[in-house]
Amino acid sequence: MHSIPRPRFEDVEHYAKLFTNADYWTPYVHMVCEHHQLVPCSDIKAGFPGTNPVFIVDGRYAVKLYTDWFNGYASYPTELDSYRLIAMNPQLPAPALIAHGSLYPEGTEWHWPYIVTTVIPGASLGEAGELVSYDDRRELAGFLAQVLRQVHALPVESSAVMRRSWDSFAAFLQERRLHCLDNHRRWKALPDHLIDQIEEYLIPLSELMDDEGGPYILHCDLNRDHVLGAWEGVRWTPAGIIDFGDARAGDRLYEFVALHLGLFRYDKRLLGRFLTQYGVEEHWKDNSRLVRRLMNYTLLHEFNVLDQLCEAHPSVREAASLPELAAWIWDLGTPSPSPSSDDGVVA
Known part of the structure; x- marks a missing residue:
């Protein structure tokens, strides 16, 4: 050959x-x-x-x-x-x-x-861009909730690579934590005063991971480029997801980071619809511990998921603390930061 x-x-x-x-x-x-x-x-x-x-x-x-x-x-x-x-x-x-x-x-x-x-025919959400209506994005949020429920239900015990053990995910997070501060200083996605708070804001891994049940098979990088759909007249209908090269077994909260920041673009109405369809929205209300865990996973994420935050939402530079930023991003009861333009993101 x-x-x-x-x-x-x-x-x-x-x-x-x-x-x-x-x-x-x-x-x-x-x-x-x-x-x-x-x-x-x-x-x-x-x-x-x-x-x-x-x-x-x-x-x-x-x-x-x-x-x-x-x-x-x-x-x-x-x-x-x-x-x-x-x-x-x-x-x-x-x-x-x-x-x-x-x-x-x-x-x-x-x-x-x-x-x-x-091949899943069609164009990615990233390629379709702002031609996709807000109603179609809402439908996409519900579609992805059902898809990820199926992904997370895949039998990890049948995997040849991913183990039904939290040890591997904990080791991955520990490695991310060792380099977390250096990564954010290199990426420069957050203002310096927020980067300086990272070490104090990160919680112990024992408090971060929800190791009751699971771990679950995660896609880990479900962003706008990895969801494909087809045009039916003026409507864009989702058809499937691709690219499992970053998959791993772990905490489902880690999955939601790329989804919310990279695909929903911080739109909490889309996040709320996703969570309702997924079946966990009731756990997100008035849950400050959950918000902190999600922000920890955001900071520890393998990719620079905050890269477009300040460009799309300049007002986040005014956040005095990481807890305030976490509420803006993850607390469904807190108004989102105002976007710089109409990119399908709702304040």
Whole structure:
């Protein structure tokens, strides 16, 4: 199978210039399709830009190759394992695994593992943008509540990678905590006076994690780019979710961070609808401990989920403390910060 020299990049910048270049990757996609007899493999288009090269073949298959630049050694087995679990619930609106393997044998050089899945047709919410009406966003919130209930119900005991133990999630959070302050100083998403409060605001992991039941299978990065939908006239209807490369077993509250900040864009009406449909809204009312836990997960999140906060809501710079910011973001009874423009975000 490995008749073509393996992909090589001088540095991350070189990789960034080429990872969505269909002409560059076409020979490798052909290798995959020919090996698994997925022919004719004549129309190859780049998927939505993410971390790894993804290409749509003949409108039927998605070929995803895993780079070693961004944790590919972990995201490949995680995503492969996730799709095997998803196959246990045919009702879950997610791609189906068709094939997997590596372009080259494992050895001293990166072997370029890959997976092939079915394609969910349509555009991501990020691509559709502000053409999606607020009513459709409300419908999406209800849709995602049902989808995530199914994801969280996947049998973690059947996983080959994620264990039915809180030890792994605790180790992950401990690692995030060790680098939390440095990360936020580097990201500069929050004002300096709020970053200076982080160490004191973080609570012990024993108080942060809800280890009654679970842990649950989590998507962990359900943002606007990972929800696909189709246009039906002027309406955008959600069709499914993609990209399980960051999945892990853990606390469901961690799941809600990317969802609320990256997909709902801090809109508490959408969050409230989601929680009602998910079945947990009653636990959020007048619950200061829950708000603090959610803000802790926000600060400890693997990704810079606060990157657009001050741009979209300049008034948050006026927050005197992290508890005040936490209430703005997570307390359903506290008004949200005013947005800088009408981006579907409701104050």
